[in-house]
Amino acid sequence: MTLVKTLLELPGLRLRLRAGGDLLEREVSRIYVTELPDPSRYLSAGELVLSGLLWWREPGDAETFVAALARARCAALAASGADTGGIPDDLVLACRRHRIPLLEVPADLSFAVITERVVLALAAETDGARKRLLSAAADDASLPALLAYGATELGADCWVVSATGRVVAASAPGRPRERTVLPVGGRHAVPWSLVVDADLGPGPAEVADELASLVGLARAREDEVRRTRMRIAAPLIRLLADPASSAAELATAFTATGLPADTPLRVLLARTPGTRIGAEVLGELLADHPATTFIGEVGETGADAYALVRADTAWPDDWVGTATATLTKLGTGRILVGAGGPATVSGLRGAGEEARHAVQAAARRSERVAVVSGEEIGMHRLLLAGAPDELRRTLRERVLGPLPEHPELLRTVRVYLECSGSPAKAAKALHVHVNTLRYRIARAGELLGVDLTDFRTQVDVYLALTIDT
Template sequence: MTTVKTLLGLPGLRLRPRAGTDLLDRPVTRIYVTELSDPGRYLSAGELVLSGLLWWREPGDAEPFVAALARSGAAALAASGADSDGIPDDVVEACERHRIPLLEVPIDLSFSVVTEQVVLALAAASDGARKRLQAAADAPVETLLERASTELGLPCWVLSGLGRVVAGVTPLPMPVEEVVRRYAGQEPGPLTLLPVEGGHAVPWLIAVGGALSTAQAELAEELAGLVGVTRARAARPEGELPGEVRVVALRTEGSDESRDVLRELLPGGLLLESAGETSFAATAHWPTEAATELSTVEPLLRAKRILCGVSAPAPRDEAWATARYTLEVAARRAGRVTVVPSNEVDAHTLLLAGAPAGVRAALRRRVLGPLLEYDAEQHTDLVHTVRVFLECSGSPTRAAKALHVHVNTLRYRIGRAGELLGADLTEFTDQLDVYLALRAGDQPG
């Protein structure tokens, strides 16, 4: 990495520090020559600004110029005297005030020589940085990031498209979900983002804490390639999970991304089956933030919807069957991302979700047929009355209150419905059959 101090050691330049001597470790990324009185719009962070001070006419002129350097994050100002008296005092004072290192260029030294020497130093540093980074190619991601951060002079992170920080040298300065959202929408932000190589459905991102020069961007791309190799090398081998497990069923409607998404969601899981849109995996740990993570990655995928069903801990075959049913429950709910754990599904709903649409329709017709026909012919709504009655645990008083009718009216309607159904709606087994048939109609085919 080239720093301001590095430039002081370049042979033949004879640069002399005049201000900011405690700031000489600042990295230099490029050189920019200007004689504008306010060059702010043309400056970038990390630049060495070279000026002959032709814009300086009188005391006070230095303030807007140096302030612009400070706002842009310039690394330093290298200047030759505006006249034979050398650098004006107010330029030195402004640099001290705005904490901009000031290097005095000998008045007999051509700016073309300074520019050439600095460019060569930056090129040599860039080449050395790539070689030092490549030397750590077999190291863990954390080591790669530390090396890259040192070479770039900027903090670095590796982020998962699920909204997880895979590794980082410091705490991320903003929510990781916000970083992924900005990347998905190609929105500008305070971080520079590059995709990690590898072509996974769930991308990893390199995030760098600032704007990059051309040389820095090349080094960041080198980092992205090395992290991609490390990610592929660290792919978890298949194994076995002992004891009871959760099984997770995940469907990416309209795409074959389910396998990659499930592997990223459950890095310690065991893939059980994968068939394009739908994959199953067993896991000892279910992330409580899974719904948020899937919502974060959804804009980065081709899938029209992401559906997920999760079993409770159980023997694998039992958990697998439960996950399959909860996935069907998820498929019948609205939303682009739907996650349904089994504990959110009533037992009868879980059973009905696993039944084919034809079986559910046959159950409804066989049990409720006479009542449905009566309602259609008489323009009544006994089906609704029966449902409210059963959802009130068979209490005439509660059901009558819910329907805003007299309790005797409610009893008459329930009796009439029972006659039509050939069932005793005060008996538990008959109530169960009728309620299952009613709920079967809630399950879209």
């Protein structure tokens, strides 16, 4: 790290400290030469500003110049008084007042020499920092350790954040302070970013780029380890997705996972039409879940992915809402997720069917991202969700007949059935007299050729009403 005090020690420069002796630990990120009276718009944090003071004409001129350096959080000012008969007193006072270290440049020293020496010092420091990061990555490839090394080299806290806003790893607690954000390499549906709590100059920016590359390599290694671990559950997931598989085959494949036979599992199914990102989507949703998780793709297209999650740990009450909000942050096309279970191995096939029906119910929604749990929808909806579209339309048309052509009667029948066939409750909900309600129900029954007070008929009509058109 190149500090202001480092500049005073560079051989051949002979810089003399005139103000800011207590500020020599400031880091220098680059060098900038200017003769503007007010260089505000061109300054950056951490810069060593080099000036021949051509802007200075009389006492008082230094205030505007130095105040601009202070607002930009410049590291120091190196000034030559060759054209002003020495360093003006008001410049020294202004630097003390605004807490800007002031270094006096010898009159016989060219700015080209200073620039060359400082740039070489910054380059050497950058190369050293990059080498130390590479060495750290070789010794300990874990993300937290890597970020800790990076924070030390950059002198600023670092975070790795996923596209959903999840903090993957950090060098310090708390939410990221996004002063510099760099993309982490790799082809992922859920990209990561490196966030640094500092405005970086050219040298530190190169170090941060190296750190982002190393984070990408660490992620690739973690992906490979995860894929290897998931292979033990791959046969179970394939069988779960195959309706023709037997209970014995499922039990045998379950044994290979090493889980006790009475372990309850939740089944999650992610469907991403046209893309192969389901496994990564589920991985992001379950990244912070403490339970054992197995994730695997199904089929050649990989549009479907299953996750098996141990259900003997706490499950968030608002998981559906949280998962929907998380996935909405991903601009990766349609994402459908269904959840089934929990169930032990004997009921695992049923949990898988429940997850599939839940995904089919999600597909009938208009939202780009839809998450449905089997627990939140009625059994009749789960059963209907598994029926082919053509069959659903045929059943609706056959049962409801001409009723949809009479909106008032259709609404009356719906409310009547939702009120468990109670004329009094339905009449109150519709704000009509109970005799009017009875007349409408009788008229609807005539149109359909059925008795709407019969329980089995009520079930058929209600199921038909719940089919989306």
